[in-house]
Amino acid sequence: MNRFPPLLAAALAPLVIAGVLFGGTPAASAATDDVTWTVRTASNELGADRTNFSYALNPGAHLDDGLVIANRGTEAVELDVYAADGYTTSTGAVDLRLAAEEPVGVGKWIVVPQHHVSVPGGQTVEVPFTIDIPADATPGDYAGGVVTSLTVADQTANVNVDRRLGIRAGIRVGGDLAPALAVDDLRVDWDGGAVPFLFGDATVHYRLHNAGNVSLTATDADAVAGPFGWGEVDAIPGDAAPVLLPGESWQRDVRVPAVAAMGMVWASVTATPTVTDASGSTTDLDPVVASATGWAVPWPLLVVLLLIVAAAVFGPRWLRDRRRRRQDAEDARVAKAVARSLAEKEAVPTVSAGPLS
16 A cells, blocks of 8 residues: 655654644554543554554445554553544644644544444553545645543643544545645735935734645745846745645745835745655746836835925925015015105195285
C-alpha cells in the first residue's frame, strides 16, 4: 500500500496534548506530570515504528489498524479514545478538532469501537480501529488523527482540564489529483510614515488559498512599484507558508519598506506552489501571479504644494485688491477732508458795511 506523501506526513507528526496541547511521539511521554501514558502506532503489516498513520486508499476501501497505549505510571488510567478531523492553526501547525466537534472527514472515516479504555499501571493496551473510505469520497488529501483523552479537575482554577495525547492520520484518496493555488483578496496600503514627503512603507495583504484537492505549500515573493514599474521594491515574507490542506488559506501581510510616493503603486505577488508525491519527490508547479493597485499619495506634501500654488495664483490678486482698497480708503479720506474744508468756509458769517454819514 502506498504511503501518504511525506509533505503532509511531516506536518502530521505526532503531538503531545496536555490541556489544550496535542502531542506524543512513539514511546514518548508528555511534558506534564498529569500525563503518565504514551501512544504509538501498532506494529503490523502496515509497518513498525511508524511516526504517524498515513494511508493512500481508494474510494470504498477498508483497512484495519491500531493504536498502542503504554501507561508509564503505577496507577491505572481511564482514557477516552476517538478520531478527529485535522486543520491548520493560525500558527501554521496542523492540529486536531475537539471531541465535541462533529467530524466530516478522517474523524468520521476512522472508527474506534472501544471508546473508553482502562490501562493498568506499567502495562500497554492496543486499541484497534478501522478505516472505511466512502465510495463517493472526493479524491485528494485529508488530515485527522486518533486521540486519547483524560479529563482531570484543576482544583486551583476550579475547572476541568482535558489532557490529550494523539497521533495524527493523513489519508490520500485515490483519483484525479488537481493541485491548485490561488492568491485571493490582494490589496496594497501605503503609509507615509513620520515624514511622508518622498518615501513610505507599503503593506501587501493577501491570502494563499489551496484551491485544489492536494496538500501543498508555497514560496511567495512580493514587489511594489510606481507607474511603469518605476522604483520597484521587492520583499519576501519573513516566515514560510505552512502546509495547507485542501480548501485552507493562509493570510499574508507583508511590509515593503521605502516605497516612493508616486501617486499610485502597483503590488504584485508571485507564489510558487510545491507538492510532494508518495515517493517523497517534490515538484514546483507554475507560479501564480496576482496584482493590485493602491494609492501612494504624500498628503502633507500636496498640502504644501497647494498652498504654494494658491499663493502664486491668488497672491497677486490679493495684493492688487489690498492696494486698491487702501487707495480707495485714501481717496475717501481726501474727499472727506475737502468736503469738510468747504463746509467750514461756507459756515463763516459775512459783515455788511453801511454808508458813511
